[in-house]
Amino acid sequence: MTFPTAMRIADVAGGHGELAYWLQELGHVPVVIEPRDVRLPRWIQRDLRKRSVRERRLTTIDRIARPVQEVDLSPFDLVVALHPDEATEPAVRAAVRHNLDFAVVPCCVFAEDGAKYTSQAWLDYLASIAPRVSTSHLSISGANTVLWRRRCSPSQASAAN
Numbered sequence: 001m002t003f004p005t006a007m008r009i010a011d012v013a014g015g016h017g018e019l020a021y022w023l024q025e026l027g028h029v030p031v032v033i034e035p036r037d038v039r040l041p042r043w044i045q046r047d048l049r050k051r052s053v054r055e056r057r058l059t060t061i062d063r064i065a066r067p068v069q070e071v072d073l074s075p076f077d078l079v080v081a082l083h084p085d086e087a088t089e090p091a092v093r094a095a096v097r098h099n100l101d102f103a104v105v106p107c108c109v110f111a112e113d114g115a116k117y118t119s120q121a122w123l124d125y126l127a128s129i130a131p132r133v134s135t136s137h138l139s140i141s142g143a144n145t146v147l148w149r150r151r152c153s154p155s156q157a158s159a160a161n
């Protein structure tokens with residue numbers, strides 16, 4: 001695992017919270033940042049109902065029902081975003097601005113300035129706003145390139161400023 005020590009994780013554009021559920025199962029504390037009023041998928045709700053009251057309390061996933069542009073991401077250890085649509089560029093920019101670890105899997109092109117890109121050019125553009133970013137591929141269906149970066153050390157951060 002790339003970010004084993006991350007405790008508080010912002011799951012930007014987290015949709016129904018499936019990714020957050022799995023992150024929590026791994027012992028992290030995810031918060032879903034998602035403006036739509038969506039609930040955990042039924043199969044997860046059923047799974048949670050089978051648990052004891054104490055376990056259920058531990059598996060409560062917090063949500064912030066606002067667009068990521070309106071959320072302060074600085075308290076988080078890690079920003080993740082799976083197919084985050086309009087939230088893609090703001091999530092990457094906020095992670096860079098606050099010097100946070102991040103792992104973002106872009107899908108559709110939603111550049112903030114409305115520019116059109118091919119899929120590869122979109123990845124290149126996002127990489128250009130996050131120096132030192134790495135690229136890996138996940139074994140999932142659909143768009144599966146993950147752009148990820150560990151926060152800069154204090155000396156790297158001051159050299160970048």
Ligand SMILES: C[S@@+](CC[C@H](N)C(=O)[O-])C[C@H]1O[C@@H](n2cnc3c(N)ncnc32)[C@H](O)[C@@H]1O
Binds near residue numbers: 015016036068069
């Ligand atoms: C393709 S869905 C992906 C949902 C989830 N991450 C998944 O993989 O199942 C894109 C999500 O981005 C959310 N979204 C769009 N703009 C957003 C924004 N500005 N801030 C946060 N989430 C946003 C949408 O509401 C939608 O749920």
